[in-house]
Amino acid sequence: MKGLGKKRRERKMSNSEEEQHHVGWEMKMRTVKRGGMSEESQHDEENDDELAMKKEEDNLLQSPVERRMISASTTTNVGEYMSGFGNDFETEALRCALPQGQNSPQKCAYGLYAEQLSGSAFTKPHPIRTWCYRIRPSVKHASKFVKFDVPLWKSAPHILPDVTSLGQYRWNPIPFTSSVDTTWITGMHTVTTAGDVNTQTGMATHVYLVTKSMQDEYFYSADGELLVVPQEGKLRFCTELGCIDVEPKEIALLPRGLVYRVEILNESGPARGFVCENYGIPFILPHRGPIGANCLANPRDFKTPVAAFEDRDSTPSSVVLKWCGQFHRTYIDHSPLDVVAWHGNYAPWKYDLRTYSPVGAILFDHPDPSIFTVLTAPSEIEGTANIDFVLFRERWLVAENTFRPPWYHKNVMSELMGNIYGIYDAKPKGFVPGGMSLHNCMLPHGPDRNAFEGASNATLKPEKLNETMSFMFETRFPQHLTEWAATVAPLQEDYIDCWKSLEKKFDGSPGIK
Numbered sequence: 011m012k013g014l015g016k017k018r019r020e021r022k023m024s025n026s027e028e029e030q031h032h033v034g035w036e037m038k039m040r041t042v043k044r045g046g047m048s049e050e051s052q053h054d055e056e057n058d059d060e061l062a063m064k065k066e067e068d069n070l071l072q073s074p075v076e077r078r079m080i081s082a083s084t085t086t087n088v089g090e091y092m093s094g095f096g097n098d099f100e101t102e103a104l105r106c107a108l109p110q111g112q113n114s115p116q117k118c119a120y121g122l123y124a125e126q127l128s129g130s131a132f133t134k135p136h137p138i139r140t141w142c143y144r145i146r147p148s149v150k151h152a153s154k155f156v157k158f159d160v161p162l163w164k165s166a167p168h169i170l171p172d173v174t175s176l177g178q179y180r181w182n183p184i185p186f187t188s189s190v191d192t193t194w195i196t197g198m199h200t201v202t203t204a205g206d207v208n209t210q211t212g213m214a215t216h217v218y219l220v221t222k223s224m225q226d227e228y229f230y231s232a233d234g235e236l237l238v239v240p241q242e243g244k245l246r247f248c249t250e251l252g253c254i255d256v257e258p259k260e261i262a263l264l265p266r267g268l269v270y271r272v273e274i275l276n277e278s279g280p281a282r283g284f285v286c287e288n289y290g291i292p293f294i295l296p297h298r299g300p301i302g303a304n305c306l307a308n309p310r311d312f313k314t315p316v317a318a319f320e321d322r323d324s325t326p327s328s329v330v331l332k333w334c335g336q337f338h339r340t341y342i343d344h345s346p347l348d349v350v351a352w353h354g355n356y357a358p359w360k361y362d363l364r365t366y367s368p369v370g371a372i373l374f375d376h377p378d379p380s381i382f383t384v385l386t387a388p389s390e391i392e393g394t395a396n397i398d399f400v401l402f403r404e405r406w407l408v409a410e411n412t413f414r415p416p417w418y419h420k421n422v423m424s425e426l427m428g429n430i431y432g433i434y435d436a437k438p439k440g441f442v443p444g445g446m447s448l449h450n451c452m453l454p455h456g457p458d459r460n461a462f463e464g465a466s467n468a469t470l471k472p473e474k475l476n477e478t479m480s481f482m483f484e485t486r487f488p489q490h491l492t493e494w495a496a497t498v499a500p501l502q503e504d505y506i507d508c509w510k511s512l513e514k515k516f517d518g519s520p521g522i523k
Contacts, residue, residue: 091313095295095359096138101252102351103317113141122350123147129265129292129356138292140354142250145321151269151329151346155338160195164492165233165335166203166212166289175202175491178455180505183241183444184217186280191222194245194272195229195330195337198285201495202426202448204487205396207233207289207335211389212487213397215426216285217446217499220245223273226325228346230269231332234289237385237399238262239481241430241444243281246273250349251357252315258283258430259479261399262360263293269329269346270358282444284428286483290396293385301369307384311365314357320345363430363479366401371409376417379482389486398423400482402434408472415465418456424489425449425482432478436461440502441480447505451488458508 092099102108107122109115114124122143129138184199197219205212213234220243238245244257249270256262264270274281295307322345329346331338366384371377379400387397407414415436427434428446436457441447449455457465495501515523 090316091360092316093310093313095307095309095312096355097309097314098353098355099314099357100351100353101317102143103319104350107143107351108353109143118143120350127267127354127356129267138354138356140251140352140356142349143351144250145319145348145350146344146346148346150344151342152331152340153342155331155340157336157338160198160337162200162492162494163195163198163216163332163337164200164203164214165207165287165332166205166214166487166490167207168200168203168492169490170493173491173493173496175450175489176453178447178449178453178506179491179495180440180447180502181445181495182500182502183442184219184282184499186219186221186282188219188221192219193222193224193227194218194220195224195227197221199494199499200492201446201499202489202491204424204485204489205289210234210289211396212289213387213483213485214287214289215483215489216287218281218283218285220272220274220281224271226327227330228269228271228327229330229332230267231264231287232267233332233335234287235266235292236264237286237288237293238264238283239285239428239430240281240283241428242283243279244275244277245281246275247271247358248273248318248320248347249315249358250347251352252318254313254315254358254360256360259364260360260362262358264358265292265356268358271347284446284481284483286397286399288387288397291388293387293397293399296383296386296398305367305369307361307366312359312361314359317349317351318347319350320347363401363403366403368401368403368405370405370407371412374409374412376409376412376414379416391486394486395423396485396487398482398484400484402478402480402482404475404478406472406474410470412470413465414468414470414473415457415461418454420452420454421449422451423484423486424451425455425484426489427480427482430479430481432476432480434478434480435475437508438464440505440508448489448491456509459511459513462512 092101100108104120107119109118118124122145125142125144125147127140127142131137199217199219201215201217203214238256239261240256240258242258244255247254247256247262247264247270249264249268251268254262255275295309298306324343325345327342327345329340329342331340369381380398382400382402383398384401385399386395389396426446426448429441429443431443434441438461
């Protein structure tokens with residue numbers, strides 16, 4: 011985080027660079043940390059702030075080349091973050107743009123507009139909201155909406171009479187086979203839906219295939235927040251509240267109502283990954299109970315971006331809104347990413363899954379998979395989640411006289427799993443990186459024969475599971491397949507056969523078999 015005394019970085023471009031990067035956006039980024047000070051120091055600081063504001067205004071009157079500081083699509087120094095989960099942050103891209111001591115002054119600095127973005131009801135205990143100080147209020151970021159179709163992005167309820175969701179399913183990775191480039195919107199492929207988007211309960215799971223950056227196009231969803239789990243390729247989310255770069259082994263969260271643009275970081279090539287669309291209560295960290303204050307996902311490892319904004323006029327742009335499962339487009343003549351400063355606790359974030367500290371059995375037996383929960387979205391029924399996000403990563407196995415892989419199981423929750431990389435211990439073959447599986451409510455599942463025989467007969471000694479990272483989106487609702495998932499996606503038709511060769515070992519005689 012930049013301090014008050016640090017000089018702001020400037021990036022000057024030659025004429026040839028300007029021509030080459032004219033599509034790059036003018037993203038200004040900065041954060042200021044404020045602390046206590048004496049009255050004398052405060053007076054000096056106020057004088058300094060007035061001079062700084064005048065200098066900022068003079069800079070903004072210069073030519074675009076002279077005042078371009080950070081371009082979100084061309085520079086590598088965008089990635090500045092603030093640490094913490096659910097914190098009240100404050101950050102400004104221009105010095106003194108953030109009012110102090112109040113939220114909505116009669117007039118804001120730089121001629122900005124004050125606007126609140128609420129992620130919960132006003133009267134919720136500990137409400138989540140962010141105050142934004144922006145070039146234009148959001149009412150200027152929309153005109154008449156026109157409904158259009160996004161064929162492969164579906165919302166609950168989406169129950170098809172000719173599609174059977176009852177069963178155990180597994181898919182190979184979704185290939186990049188389309189001859190047409192796809193963006194974040196057009197490349198979203200819904201696998202399952204659950205609950206009801208209209209009552210803000212349940213979820214949907216998607217696979218994204220992104221081969222093209224969004225250009226002069228922006229998106230936001232009124233239906234829920236999106237938890238993004240990259241599996242291949244790197245993405246940049248340019249949001250109203252700052253920029254997030256995310257890659258495999260990281261996750262990102264985009265709150266309900268937040269406007270953003272998605273770009274491919276060019277060196278990474280096409281991008282593929284998984285998305286959990288949460289219609290319900292936002293994700294929180296799970297209650298640790300007897301585990302105590304440490305391990306699992308530590309709050310300090312969540313990173314929220316510092317403020318960034320675009321000031322682009324006379325640029326035809328479109329904003330896409332997802333609302334109650336339908337898509338609508340509106341056209342404007344500027345960029346909506348114009349928040350110069352903000353403070354609050356409703357913001358996007360990223361998290362490095364490699365910082366997750368798993369907890370497990372250190373003597374005997376395999377614990378419930380809930381011990382590996384990273385995030386949970388609660389429901390109105392205490393202890394029953396709308397969604398749990400669970401991570402199975404590298405860890406030590408040390409339990410004595412124990413069948414160490416996950417045991418055979420029938421569950422009231424419905425589980426969709428994805429493989430980010432490596433080998434999953436309960437399915438050594440078939441569950442490949444980029445692939446996924448679905449075990450719906452009360453359908454049995456567990457290790458295949460090779461995993462069962464291997465774990466049952468292994469010489470038990472401390473063993474580290476290396477090079478493995480899989481996850482699970484688990485919900486209390488049955489997950490219904492889309493037609494695309496059932497008929498087009500590369501479904502492994504023989505997956506159910508992985509348990510067929512399990513032998514009957516019981517013969518009525520006592521003893522270990």
